[in-house]
Amino acid sequence: MSSFDYKLLAALTDVIELQSFELAAKKLFVSQSAISQRIKSLEEYIGQPVLIRSQPIELTAAGEQLVNHFKKVKQLENELAPVLSPDKPLKPLKVSLAVNADSIATWFIQAITPVLKNNRVELNLMIEHEERTLDKLRTGEAIGAVSVIEKPLKGYRSFRLGKMEYCLVANTHFKNKYFKKGVNTESLKMAPAISYDHKDDMHVRFIAKHFKLAASEYYCHSVRSSEAFVELAKQGVAYCLLPKLQIANELASGELINLLPDNELIETLYWHSWVLVKGINKSISQQIVKVGQQQLAS
Template identity: 30%
Template sequence: MLNHKQCDAFLAVAETGSFDLAASRLCITASAITLRVQSLEKNLGHMLIVRERPCRVTKAGQSLLHYLQHSRLLEHRLMQDLTGQSATTFYQVNIATNADSLATWLLPLLKPTLIEHKIVVHFQVDDQSKTHHLMQAGLVNACISTESNAMKGCVTQLLGQMTYRMVATPEFIEKWFHQGFNREAFRCAPAIIYNNKDHLHHDVMLQQFGLTCESYPHYYIPSSHAFAEAIFLGLGFGFVPDYQIAERIQMGELVEILPETRCNLHLYWHHWKQQSEILNTLSDVLFTQAGQVMNTFKY
């Protein structure tokens, strides 16, 4: 039989990535967390946690983590069925998403459902090509990802696509591209890039002009709102989703550069086959409405 306290300690470390944070969550000492995890590993005969910063679970740890999280969901569902949900009870879910979705269409879409069903969401933000790893590691219940293949025990559904265009202000174009959109101009003009995981801009510059990221000046601005604002202010040029820029392009405040480099990013919703009714509700909302919302500002 699994020891309840040992499993709680393991779950806390796996979800927080730290023995110290796990100790704070459970209101015990870090040494007590360590002893409980070590005892659990000894009892099961497997290493469960790789002691790194942040900590990560092993393959055996992933199996246990998935079991414990599913057990927690089943317990929560049973308690709701037996006792009902009180007026002050909120249901928590953990979702991984890319920053642009969170900054644009995701929250407005989910808002009515979150309020009606008293749901709070702990969002984890990562590059859209990496979010499914957070789910694979058992750190979230569901995720939005560009990965189209479903993991074992999961369901994947296409939500829709976000279109990204390379844009800049007319003033920026006049200053840096007055002789055309050529290799020399792109070598000198400052670019706006989200972070070092964002390869869209670098890939286009390499494919179109043979320029590596070391060949041109660029900002790293790891905030969707600040990223777009930097382009709106004329600090640089970069790829921004239609949802944030369609009206500005129509009004002439932004100009699309190199339309042939336009990128359509397909987004998928990943969730476990066995999940709570609350997550089923969120999945239904996303599956039926996300595509339409993402296309709201198409032109």
């Protein structure tokens, strides 16, 4: 294989991002049949399919690697633009990062703020469960990710940030209503809990570990907002696992109560970034590691 035709890779990337051959064609100012032909030419060139033509449209393993490669090349081009053409108006550098909701709600915004203030950056924050953020690196959708997984993907490296400490909390009214005789198997079956979504197994793992209860044995709201977790717990309508860093004031004032101070959950977080990261992206990575290590427990 001599070299890639990047028009073909651009077509593949736009089809998967827009989930439409028609929209990809409009974006690239070509006909829909031209897009189809580019995908076909790419598949013939590498000798295997790159797309699964389903709903939604999915990438094959080979297609995933090609899109990842193309996005890295585009990232390098964006970083070189101000050096090669210093007199041209500087376009914002597009930066996509995959981060878990609890980090967003606690320390992450503080980490990236200085870089956003001092550089023209168009930020795309993809909020994912901390066990799934690396999927965004694997597909090339993000150039960096916060994860509980230490081992980096090929071409990436990881940095230990620190420990996120979680405790099971509720307000006084909720505790007296559901846990007057303590947190146990029977009381947990009656008390409403909260999880981030149906794929979030942090709460499930915690309850299973300490009380041998399966998820089907109690009921649990799904709320895709870490801040909403706090508010629902403060309003006394549910109990939940929350980062101690996020609710330090509520715990200190007694507005929220640690239901199981002897049984807390600790997740170690890691920052993953591309080995060849440079320029603004490198500054972002360095700032994330610095603030993460400052804010999270060692």
